[in-house]
Amino acid sequence: MKRIMICLLLLLAGHFPAAAQEDAIAKTNLKVGDVAPDFTLLSDKWEQVKLSDFRGKKNVILAFYVLAFTGG
């Protein structure tokens, strides 16, 4: 019985890499010290916001989120 359980566990474990791949992080190659790629995007108030407009004035935290109305 114990052996069967172990076999089952091993079988299940075999399925995990696929699931893990689904959750893999889309890892950026950007790193500390790189110049952040500039962009201009429309805000929720329909105003153009340009990253480089903050240069020399403000630090900017870019918070990328998956979708509005979802957690996190």
Place this chain on the structure above:
Amino acid sequence: MAKLEASDTVVLGISIDSPAANAAFAKQIGVTFPLLSDMNKEVLTAYQILKPYDVKGGKYQWAQRTTIVVDKDGKIQHVEQGDSAVNPNSAVSVCTGLHKPHGAS
């Protein structure tokens, strides 16, 4: 947020949502910083954080949850991805730390 304003820091939220969706979202969660629409996914592509999602058999490409701190010189000071990026504490501490060298100005 007050801590961030004191350290000369702004926050920009970015997703593939439309401005209308972001406006409703901003109202619901009560944020005062801009939520930006990357509807063409140009920024997500440039930042290499497009992630495939599988929803009910459909394939989509949306943002990988990521926090990036850009300093006043336009340089990246901090990159955080995945679940830990939900918690802004480390990004905040990077920014308040960035303020110190400029403290005299």
